[in-house]
Amino acid sequence: MKHALILTLSLALWAVPSYAQERAADVARVIEARVGADRVAEWIKGADWVIEELVEVAYGYAPSQEVTEAAIQSFVRHGRAGARARAFKDIWSADLDGDLSVTRTEIAEIALALSGFQRGMLWTRHRRADANSDGTVTLDELSTYAETRALRYLSETRADALNDALALDLDGNGAVSVEEAERALMLLAQAHGALQSTTAPASQDDDA
Numbered sequence: 001m002k003h004a005l006i007l008t009l010s011l012a013l014w015a016v017p018s019y020a021q022e023r024a025a026d027v028a029r030v031i032e033a034r035v036g037a038d039r040v041a042e043w044i045k046g047a048d049w050v051i052e053e054l055v056e057v058a059y060g061y062a063p064s065q066e067v068t069e070a071a072i073q074s075f076v077r078h079g080r081a082g083a084r085a086r087a088f089k090d091i092w093s094a095d096l097d098g099d100l101s102v103t104r105t106e107i108a109e110i111a112l113a114l115s116g117f118q119r120g121m122l123w124t125r126h127r128r129a130d131a132n133s134d135g136t137v138t139l140d141e142l143s144t145y146a147e148t149r150a151l152r153y154l155s156e157t158r159a160d161a162l163n164d165a166l167a168l169d170l171d172g173n174g175a176v177s178v179e180e181a182e183r184a185l186m187l188l189a190q191a192h193g194a195l196q197s198t199t200a201p202a203s204q205d206d207d208a
């Protein structure tokens with residue numbers, strides 16, 4: 001009887017890692033079928049970065065603090081609107097005569113009150129916004145420039161990656177909590193026998 005019990009316990013303990021591995025492999029198969037092997041490989045390499053993005057969306061843009069499609073859309077729209085507004089402010093703050101266009105003369109005058117770094121940035125931005133290079137940034141040119149900056153700040157690539165993260169929805173309720181994503185990424189790493197790395201892609205904060 002005692003031997004039988006020990007045998008049962010040994011078998012149970014032996015079975016634990018195998019079950020966990022099977023579970024991880026099942027989850028990995030489902031997630032990979034949703035987003036493809038390349039995305040999964042990218043997540044395993046940069047798990048910390050994925051979690052950081054999800055924290056920002058969950059706690060900043062989701063009333064339930066879980067990432068949903070609507071929360072991602074809101075995050076993207078807010079990010080782009082902010083970048084657009086900064087582009088307008090950067091150029092419009094030099095519109096000294098208020099005629100809704102900014103000439104090089106105006107830039108030169110406003111530059112006097114700026115630091116060296118700010119002067120350099122202002123001239124660079126004015127140059128980029130002046131699409132036809134006639135020395136004056138018009139409202140149309142500024143609108144186009146602002147849109148370019150919005151899309152550079154929050155690119156389609158970044159928005160697609162965020163939308164793919166909805167595949168980390170382990171309980172299938174249409175939303176992904178940060179803890180759920182952490183669990184899913186751990187299972188993926190386990191299934192691929194990989195160690196999680198802290199390597200993050202290049203910073204996307206600069207929207208100039």
Ligand SMILES: [Ca+2]
Binds near residue numbers: 102
């Ligand atoms: Ca002006």
Ligand SMILES: [Ca+2]
Binds near residue numbers: 134135136138
């Ligand atoms: Ca122009």
